[in-house]
Amino acid sequence: MLTPHLLSADYLDAAVTAAHxxxxxxxxxxxxxxxxxxxTKQRNDLVSQADREAEQAIIAILxxxxxxxGIIAEESGGEPGSQATWCIDPLDGTTNFLSGIPHYAVSIALIGHMGCKPDGxxxxxxxxxxxxxxxxxNRQELFSSLHGIGAWLNGRRIxxxxxxxxxxxxxxxxxxxxDFSFEPQYMPGFLDAMHQTRGVRRMGAASLDLAWTACGRYDGYWEMGLAPWDVAAGTALVRAAGGVCEDLRRQDPWPQGGYVxxxxxxxxxxxDALITRHL
Structure with missing residues (x-):
């Protein structure tokens, strides 16, 4: 039996099933x-049994x-694979979730490693x-994407x-x-964005910020001090939807360092020019 290539419907369906x-x-x-x-893992970094149980369900299915x-997950860690690795955030927006704010998401990405052949x-x-x-x-919105093929919201192309x-x-x-160490770099860009755009929103879930950029609700998004699992799936979505999603510091091929x-x-x-001139 042939193993399906990484961009097959089998892998996408596994991620969708796990997310649900x-x-x-x-x-x-x-x-x-x-x-x-x-x-409390560290200041303003919370984890609940909901995070842990959701992550266990995802891992079991994948x-x-x-x-x-391979699998790398926020709460349990894991090991990367030789060809590809799942990058999992079982609950992006934990603070929103724990406060009763209905804006959070499950985020799952498949990272193909250099040299692998995702299309075979x-x-x-x-x-x-x-x-x-x-x-x-909360909105029953499923964002999904395949590299080089497209991105969808509840089955409709975005x-x-x-x-x-x-x-x-x-x-x-x-x-x-x-992490407040980058605050002096962040604040001038934020002030510039306030004055030079129609408005800036802060909702508290990076995966949804990226998904909403992919579907055109936002025109752009930036953030610093995140983790790979916060931005992995959203990066795939934005790129597949025809957008640009990069590492602010130009150090990594995708924003795995959390500067997105x-x-x-x-x-x-x-x-990019507005934000990076302050870095």
Missing amino acids: AAAAILQTHALHRGELTID QERTPDV QTPLPQDTPLIGVVYDP QCSDTESLDQSVLATGFPFR IAANPHIALAL
């Missing part, structure tokens, strides 16, 4: 938030359906997010906005919340 299973667990716990056991792929033919020149799945259980100038743009960002900038192709250079 995790979301069901989250929504069950959401009905009884006051009973959750909550731990290990059964795609045993050839052409080797990747660098590590690349190949599949992105972000599921918002693309980034066609806004052509920064002054007409609506942006998203995330304030420093855990994403935008439609019309404003990407202007937004």
